[in-house]
Structure formats: structure tokens, C-alpha cells
Amino acid sequence: MPTSRSIPMRKCTGCNEMKPKKELVRVVRSPEGEISLDLTGKKAGRGAYVCHNPECLSMARKAKRIERAFSCAIPDEVYEKMEDELKNDR
Numbered sequence: 001m002p003t004s005r006s007i008p009m010r011k012c013t014g015c016n017e018m019k020p021k022k023e024l025v026r027v028v029r030s031p032e033g034e035i036s037l038d039l040t041g042k043k044a045g046r047g048a049y050v051c052h053n054p055e056c057l058s059m060a061r062k063a064k065r066i067e068r069a070f071s072c073a074i075p076d077e078v079y080e081k082m083e084d085e086l087k088n089d090r
Contacts (some may be wrong), residue, residue: 010049013065014056024049029070037085052088
């Protein structure tokens, strides 16, 4: 008899929609304080999630939701690097 497993859900920090974890990209703050995209979902550190859509990342940036999730300021260069990675990942 197969068991039904529940699908882990996470909220996108951009559009605020609950989606399956596998459909989202993890933004991680490492223990050293470095912020980057975690395309594998396995990096150590605190995570926040965003859709594969660059527009969701810009909405999260505008509302400072990722900064609030990590309790730190994020430089513009980091956001630009994340936007480039998202566009190239598609």
C-alpha cells in the first residue's frame, strides 16, 4: 500500500504565493553572512524562497522582504548578481 507523502510548501518572498519547494529558488545567507542563490537547495545557512521569475525577485527587493528575512542590508550588487543568475538559469 503506497503512502502519500506531503509536498513541502514554501512562500515566495516576491509574490507571496505558497508553492511546492521544488518550484522555487532558495536565497541563502551563509554563516559568514554572504548572500547568494542556492540553485541546489543544499547550501548551509538561513534560507528564503523566490520564484524562478526575475519579476518576483524585483518585487521582493522593492519591498525589502529578503532583507527582513535575513535581518541585514543587502547591497545592490548582490541583487544584480542574483537577477543575472536567475535569467541564466531558465
